[in-house]
Amino acid sequence: MRVAALISGGKDSALALYRALKQGYEVKHLVTMVPLQADSWMFHYPNIRLTDLFAQAAGIPIVKAETSGAKEVELEDLKRLLAKLDVEGVVSGAVASEYQKVRIERICQELDLKSIAPLWHEDPHTLLREIVNEHFEAIFVGVCAYGFDASWLGRIIDSKAIEELVDLNRKYQTSIVGEGGEYETLVLDAPFFNKRIRLLSTEKVWEGQSGYLQVKKAELAEKVY
Numbered sequence: 001m002r003v004a005a006l007i008s009g010g011k012d013s014a015l016a017l018y019r020a021l022k023q024g025y026e027v028k029h030l031v032t033m034v035p036l037q038a039d040s041w042m043f044h045y046p047n048i049r050l051t052d053l054f055a056q057a058a059g060i061p062i063v064k065a066e067t068s069g070a071k072e073v074e075l076e077d078l079k080r081l082l083a084k085l086d087v088e089g090v091v092s093g094a095v096a097s098e099y100q101k102v103r104i105e106r107i108c109q110e111l112d113l114k115s116i117a118p119l120w121h122e123d124p125h126t127l128l129r130e131i132v133n134e135h136f137e138a139i140f141v142g143v144c145a146y147g148f149d150a151s152w153l154g155r156i157i158d159s160k161a162i163e164e165l166v167d168l169n170r171k172y173q174t175s176i177v178g179e180g181g182e183y184e185t186l187v188l189d190a191p192f193f194n195k196r197i198r199l200l201s202t203e204k205v206w207e208g209q210s211g212y213l214q215v216k217k218a219e220l221a222e223k224v225y
Contacts (some may be wrong), residue, residue, distance in 0.1 A: 001025055001088050001089050001114070002025075002027065002028050002086065002087045002089070002091060003020065003025045003026065003027055003028065003087050003088065003089040003091050003114075003116060004027070004028060004029040004031045004063075004082065004085050004087045004089075004090050004091070005017045005020060005027050005029070005030050005031065005060075005090075005091040005092075006031050006032075006033075006049065006090065006091065006092045006093070006104075006225070007030040007031065007032050007051055007054060007055070007062070008032065008051070008093075009032075009047060009048065009051045009054050009186050010052050010093075010130055010138070010178065010184060010185045010186060010187065010188060011116060011136065011138040011141075011157065011160055011177075011185040011187055011192050012093030012094075012095060012127075012179070013092070013093035014054075014093075014136065014138070014187040014190050015093065015118075015119060015127065015130065015131060015136070015200065016091055016092060016093035016117070016118045016119050017030075017058075017091060017093075017192070018134070018136075018190060018191060018192055019118035019119070020091045020116060020118060020199065021192055023118070025089070025091065026086055027060055027085070027091070027115070028060075028061070028085070029060070029061055029062065029063050029085055029087065029209045030051070030054070030055050030058070030060050030061070030062040030063070030065045031062070031063055031064075031078075031081060031082065031085075031090075032048065032051040032062060032063075033064070033065060033067050033077060033078055033081070034048050034049075034064055034065070034066055034067065035048070035065075035066075035074065036066055036067065047186055047213075047214070047215045050186065050197065050215060051064070051219060052219060053197050053198065053219075053220055054187065056195070056220060057189075057190075057193040057194060057195045057196060057197060057220055058190070058192055058193055058194070059194050063081060063084075063085065064163050065077055065078075065080070065081040067125065075103050075106075075107060078107060079110065079111065080105045082111055082113070083111055084158065087113065088113060088114060088172075089113055089115070089116050090104065090108055090113050090115055091106075091113035091116045091117075091118065092104050092115070092116070092117050093117075093119055093194065094117045094119065094120055094173070094179075095119045095120065095121070095122065095124065095127065095177050095179050096121065096124075096177075096179050101115075101117055101120065104117075111209070124175065124176035124177040125162070125166060125176055127177055128157065128162045128165070128176065128177065129162065130164065131157055132157065132158060132159060133184070134191055135189075135191060136157075136187060136189065136190050136191070137156060137158070137187065137188040137189035137190075137196065138157045138185045138186065138187045138188065139154055139155060139156050139185060139186055139188060139213075140152045140153055140154065140155050140157070140161075140183055140184070140185055140213070141153065141154075141184050141185060141186045141212060141213040142183060142184030142210075142211070142212040142213070143182070143183045143184075143210060143211060143212075144181060144182060144183070144210035145168075145172065145174045145180075145181075145182035145183070145210075146168075146172045146174070146208070146209075147168040147171060147172050147174065148168070148182070148183065148210075150204055150206045150211055152183070152217075153204050153211060153212065153213040154202065154204070154213050162176075184212070186215070189223065191225075193223065194223075195220040195221060195222060195223060196220070196221055196222070196223050196224065197218055197219075197220060197221075198217055198218060198219055198220070198221040199217075199218050200216075200217040200218055200219060201215075201216040201217040202214065202215050202216060203212045204217060
């Protein structure tokens with residue numbers, strides 16, 4: 001089946017894409033929506049431009065469109081973009097967000113496409129373990145919840161980070177996978193990458209109780225085995 005995969009550059013969409021490739025889907029396009037405001041209801045904002053490098057590393061063509069980020073309006077923007085593609089299905093990285101999954105399914109129904117959500121309702125801890133065990137290199141690039149501080153920005157998702165995320169979930173009921181907006185990630189390497197993304201210049205921006213890692217310069221580099 002020919003599919004398009006929604007990609008933010010973060011771990012969930014990357015893992016969903018990985019699962020889709022392993023399951024034999026023909027991924028014709030990566031699809032990225034670029035919100036013009038930081039508080040988009042549906043789409044990733046920090047470092048979204050790095051999806052170009054993500055696509056180059058994966059060797060899959062990318063199509064992009066800007067969206068205002070306004071609630072519901074951004075869904076019509078996504079629908080217009082998907083309607084132009086010669087695909088039969090759409091892959092998304094939804095884990096537990098009914099808001100996200102219901103709206104993507106509605107768009108797919110309207111366009112007569114199959115909605116494919118490989119991670120849907122899977123155990124969050126198991127998903128993070130898969131990311132580590134399959135040798136994804138993903139870092140935290142945004143945090144916005146109790147228990148997080150600036151030291152999380154730029155940290156890699158590893159076994160220690162997972163333990164701390166489980167502890168934060170126990171204390172504050174934060175989502176272990178960050179699907180409530182508690183944190184954002186950026187994938188620098190993945191099993192399906194031909195090259196990896198190397199960060200050359202970054203800056204931590206902290207405001208009140210939240211912050212993000214702004215990537216100022218990045219490039220593709222040879223993978224490290």
